[in-house]
Amino acid sequence: MIQIRTDLAMEARELYQEKNNKEVEGVAVDRDELNNATITRVEILDEHGVEIMGKEKGKYITIECPSLRKADADLKDEISKLLAKEINQLINKKNLKALVVGLGNWNVTPDALGPKVVSKVFVTRHLFKMYNKDSDNDINEISAISPGVMGTTGLETSEIIKGIVEKSKPDLVIAVDALASRKMERVNTTIQISTSGISPGSGVGNNRKALNESYLGVPVIAIGVPTVVDAATLTNDTIQLVISSMTKESKPGTEFYNMLGQLKEEEKYQLMKEALDPYGANLVVTPKEVDEIINNMAQIISNSINIAIHPSIDLKDVNRYIN
Structure with missing residues (x-):
């Protein structure tokens, strides 16, 4: 089977369906049509599904919203709430200790999504340590890091994160990264959440060691947006x-x-x-409005993380004080 570059589970499923005219065995699919968005939930259940899809077992939730490229404030708020709801269903919110990891290169706009999200996350771990608290009814213990890329640090991103996890001992890692899609229409209009982890650099075909529960020892929720396609x-x-x-x-x-x-x-x-x-022309391509789009996507994802993991914070709070 020819490997078309995509990080989206729903696209891997589509490729199989186009070739075989049937549903993938070992994969469960659910789809919701909303006013401004479509949610597709793909769950890879067994090793047969893993082999066919080329992705690890777990849940893959994809939110598609074509209007995101020119999103106004109301639409950004709507998608933030929608994304937060999906994240909430994957986490235990009470007394949660989470590490948010912004993967990517902050010097390259299409790859700067992760670092931009981290800059807007409401971090609280230092407050818990300062006041010697183990829990709080209003907020959870959240830390965040943007480790850069191997080309600028000389270190494997996975090694940096593993060291931080071993030292800070979070209950959960939330990793945010730019992805690649097989269709231009999904670039910067789609958000994928998965429970199977993520491989830094996958969006540009430069896969590094995966960040997943098997390697880090804690559950990993990956959030990604396809920001590029290849020229082919x-x-x-x-x-x-x-x-x-x-x-x-x-x-x-x-x-x-x-x-x-x-x-x-x-x-x-x-x-x-x-x-x-x-x-040498099979380049990686991104839309010319990528600066504004990445800023909008970073705001949406950071808002959703903030309201999903902090019990008493809502969208009004993050829009007023954090962004």
């Missing part, structure tokens, strides 16, 4: 639009366009990749 994916999507347009305008039964239309998604992607690779 972009070209493939563009050609598909051209084919659809020209097929409508051409005479029925035109052999050339019928042939193009019958190519499977994987075959078209591989064709584009083979054409671009000899020229």
